[in-house]
Amino acid sequence: MSSLMDMALIGAVMASTLRGTTPILLGALGETFVERSGLLNLGLEGMMVAGAFASFLVGFKLDSLMLGFVAAAAVGMILGLLFGFMTITLRVNQIVVGLGITIFAHASCSFLHRVIFGNQFPIMFTAGQTHEVPLLSKIPLIGQPLFNQHWLLYLTFLSVPVLYFIMYKTSLGLRIQAVGETPWAADSSGVNVLKTRYIAILFGGIMGGLAGAFMSLGDLAFFVPNMIMGRGYIAIVVVMLGKWDPLKVFLGALLFGFSMSLTSALQVAGVKVSPDFILMTPYLVVIATLLIFARSTNLPAALCVPYERGQK
């Protein structure tokens, strides 16, 4: 009997690790390309909040999950465009712009939520549906937790090798790396530095928006303004830990997904610790992992440095 309980618990931890990993991984994969191109997007947290709200609002009001996800990607892209315009075209301070976008997006979502829904937090009952993968979901023990999940979760995990390939084996990926390391050299060999950076930040914005959408329409089925709770910043940490390599970023995201799922697993397992105490763990894990792994970070050389022709 007890072994059956253990099995169920292990299954639950596996499933919630994957669900906890997905939004962080989505945001982090986008941010990997953004940082490789020489931009530091501290607005990621805000883009995730905006994505979560936009997807829920559109999905709920139009009763269409698909349009919800499209809306999240669009809003993420618009915020990415705003970040890109200010940092690439106007060449102003990336940290100030990032913080400004996060404050603006967070406040706007709280504001619009209150205007549209009042003090209500409606639930969208069609959201959060899972899809069983034929055959694979029948595997004992791991079948259900790994292969009975939301479609965006599968897509996110499948995108890791694809993005790895794009980063290291395609000319787009090499151009992105070049403009982040030596933009003047890339420019003189015919790479359009500004355009390449715009591509990266628009992609980062879309991924950030989808990360939020997964929270409100994939994992859960409602929106509360504080639901992202620093996952955007955790994604940035994961990118630093993973040294801008999609595969290592994936491993880092899994670690945080696991530490987030532990918070619920400990409660399910009946460990007598206050939930407020358990809620601190993911953030302490962030600091601890930074301590252990991130001592030597090789930042892209041109990170946070705007590019202007003739200026080095």
Next chain:
Amino acid sequence: MKKIEFNDIAPAFYSVLSIVFALITGAVILIFIGKNPLLYFGQLFFQGMFSPLGLVESIIKMAPLLIISAGLLACFSAGLWNIGVEGQFLIGAVLAGWSAPTLASLLPYPIYLLSVAALGAMGGMFWILLPAVLKARYDMNEIITTMMMNWVAINLVTWLVKGPINDPTSVPAQTALIPMEHRLSMIPFTSIHIGLIVGIICLFIMHYVIRKTTLGYEFRVLLSNKRAAFHSGMNVARITIWGLLISGGFAGLAGVSDVLAIKGLFQGDWNPAYGMTAIPLVFLARFNGWAVVPLAFFFSFLSVGGEFVARDQGVPIFFVHILEGLTLLFFAASEYIEKRRAF
């Protein structure tokens, strides 16, 4: 008499311009949700500026902003990003709420006040110690670590007031109420507590520390060229730690001031999120202590007025935070105009 050139007033001009653009964009948002911006801003300015209640409330609310800004002046002018003032504020506040009832009964009033203030400030410094050491020792991004410490603090204080330092005689999760005679005293003939004066003093001390002392000079060198600071023999690690500890200490002190003067106790779900206001504010002031005062008044008046109007016109209070975010974005953009003028 010296003629005033545009370049002399340019910094103030761009800051005011950022605020004006933010207000205009805010007005567009109001039209978008079907409200009348003239009515909204009209009532906000009228009630905030011209009613005695609004004016006094706005001045009272300046105190935490001034104290926090004093600390941010130090770290921002060294190019160090303490984004976690919210967490340091909460730690200072919870320490004040926990220690004040006991200390008040043991110590004479002035010593009691000083010890609670010192405890809160040390709490704030303690809360940023780890990010500061990590930054100094391993150059670890302090934006990330201070932010993570925020969430740890939010959950930690909730846990503390529910359990270890809970006042068992009250139903909600909170510390014991501090009796009125042990609160912060008022400025004579007003209902404004002395936190305001403390804030202004802190601010001007930091303003001159940054401009006139060796430590301040080292901060400014660190901001403009870290490598130069290192090669000229400055102890970069020590400067980094001081810059961050000072900002954390002032944030903790602000928490003490709010608990001793306004709240009278610490509640688990209380988090005024002053960081969101203080960070844009210090940027707009361009790290100038004198400029912080009018800006702090403006932002605190916005939030007080915004609260009044929220009830009357159904515009949620979050609108004020939208304006703050927009101000920061327009301020960032003004850097572009300034750079172009420089060429």
